[in-house]
Amino acid sequence: MSGTVTKRPGPADPAEAKKCADWIVSVAAIRDREAFACLFAHFAPRVKAYMFRFGGNSETAEELAQEAMMQVWRKAHLFDPSKAAASTWIFTIARNLRIDRFRQRKHIEVDDSDTALIVDTDPLADEVVSRDEHAVLVKAAMEELPTDQKIVVELSFFEDCSHSEIAERLDIPLGTVKSRLRLALGKMRGGLEDLA
Amino acid sequence: MNIKHHPTDQTLMDYASGTMSQAMELLVATHMTVCPHCRDKVAEFETMGGAVLENVTRMEMADHSLDHVMAMLERETANENPAVQELPMTRRIAVGESITGSAMPSIPTPLVKFLPDNVLSLEDVPWKTLAPGVKHFQLKSVESKGTVRLMKIAPGVSIPDHGHHGHEMTLLLKGSYIDDIGRFRAGDVADLDDDVDHQPIADTAEECICLIATDAPMKFSGFLPKLLQPFFGI
Numbered sequence: 001m002s003g004t005v006t007k008r009p010g011p012a013d014p015a016e017a018k019k020c021a022d023w024i025v026s027v028a029a030i031r032d033r034e035a036f037a038c039l040f041a042h043f044a045p046r047v048k049a050y051m052f053r054f055g056g057n058s059e060t061a062e063e064l065a066q067e068a069m070m071q072v073w074r075k076a077h078l079f080d081p082s083k084a085a086a087s088t089w090i091f092t093i094a095r096n097l098r099i100d101r102f103r104q105r106k107h108i109e110v111d112d113s114d115t116a117l118i119v120d121t122d123p124l125a126d127e128v129v130s131r132d133e134h135a136v137l138v139k140a141a142m143e144e145l146p147t148d149q150k151i152v153v154e155l156s157f158f159e160d161c162s163h164s165e166i167a168e169r170l171d172i173p174l175g176t177v178k179s180r181l182r183l184a185l186g187k188m189r190g191g192l193e194d195l196a
Numbered sequence: 197m198n199i200k201h202h203p204t205d206q207t208l209m210d211y212a213s214g215t216m217s218q219a220m221e222l223l224v225a226t227h228m229t230v231c232p233h234c235r236d237k238v239a240e241f242e243t244m245g246g247a248v249l250e251n252v253t254r255m256e257m258a259d260h261s262l263d264h265v266m267a268m269l270e271r272e273t274a275n276e277n278p279a280v281q282e283l284p285m286t287r288r289i290a291v292g293e294s295i296t297g298s299a300m301p302s303i304p305t306p307l308v309k310f311l312p313d314n315v316l317s318l319e320d321v322p323w324k325t326l327a328p329g330v331k332h333f334q335l336k337s338v339e340s341k342g343t344v345r346l347m348k349i350a351p352g353v354s355i356p357d358h359g360h361h362g363h364e365m366t367l368l369l370k371g372s373y374i375d376d377i378g379r380f381r382a383g384d385v386a387d388l389d390d391d392v393d394h395q396p397i398a399d400t401a402e403e404c405i406c407l408i409a410t411d412a413p414m415k416f417s418g419f420l421p422k423l424l425q426p427f428f429g430i
Contacts, residue, residue, distance in 0.1 A: 087246030120232035
């Protein structure tokens with residue numbers, strides 16, 4: 001039944017985040033089973049927790065976490081470490097699988113080969129920071145948030161509830177949810193600029 | 197395309213977290229196709245999602261979970277045909293392309309998928325007249341929550357002053373309109389909360405085509421004609 005719950009911190013420094021990215025690249029390149037086992041150990045229990053928060057059933061969460069990790073294996077060749085950190089990429093896999101399973105539809109995404117796609121002719125100058133470093137900065141900025149703001153951000157990503165449902169859950173007015181989110185986003189962006 | 201009006205950060209965050217209605221998601225993905233700025237922002241919010249995933253209290257996997265997964269993958273890999281693998285993700289390289297004219301060069305793929313098969317341009321949409329100078333086409337979404345429709349408004353025609361039931365977003369696909377908030381051109385998004393009243397007017401010699409998504413339940417689908425009724429005398 002439901003497994004015991006353990007807490008282990010995620011990558012605290014870019015080197016560790018890069019290790020996760022390298023594992024995915026290695027899975028793509030040589031079907032590296034050892035690298036996959038490392039990815040599984042790191043991400044499967046997190047994805048299971050994510051699915052559990054949306055599905056509320058540990059068997060379903062287990063099955064979906066397994067399915068998500070199988071997609072990591074199958075789609076590893078689509079992972080581009082210059083575009084996303086490992087945690088970002090696996091989050092999107094989990095999100096899309098969750099929508100697919102719980103809402104019986106596909107998440108609607110931009111098609112990168114779309115002839116209508118307009119590309120940025122003036123890319124941002126902040127590309128000097130790698131995606132792994134960036135992901136670690138975002139995580140650090142989030143940990144710095146005051147608890148009330150952090151909860152609203154976490155609920156936004158980890159529960160299928162609208163802002164008004166978050167308001168109900170926390171028993172605060174909708175306006176407060178919105179202002180906390182706005183503050184959190186502002187702070188994270190400001191924090192990132194300070195850190196970068 | 198010179199986009200001035202974007203979805204709010206909260207809307208983009210809901211898109212990234214995957215907690216918005218299909219109707220809204222369709223509109224945001226269509227806008228993002230022509231808006232690198234919002235694509236960057238969504239990537240930022242997805243990074244945030246990854247950070248929340250890193251921080252979550254882990255739930256231990258069942259015994260032999262990895263062995264089970266590995267066995268399934270071994271079987272798959274044995275039958276793997278490299279030729280049928282999906283192509284790697286490649287974003288097109290910036291070539292400094294400039295988009296001229298006031299319409300999108302072609303209909304973005306996310307929207308195309310919701311149109312009837314034979315519709316290749318906005319002209320081919322099987323429009324239904326709603327009122328003089330106003331045509332619409334209701335898109336089919338899988339989810340019952342929310343509605344999404346295309347509207348075509350003749351030059352100089354105004355939509356009556358209206359508030360919103362819930363969250364409403366409008367994406368301009370062709371032409372332009374002006375309202376209390378400002379001037380909207382192709383690619384722009386008006387992201388309005390329920391407390392905003394506005395009265396858009398198609399303000400050039402060109403007709404205006406837009407995509408409108410709401411989070412209001414289906415039962416409100418008749419509210420627009422009802423509002424238009426007294427105004428156009430139908």
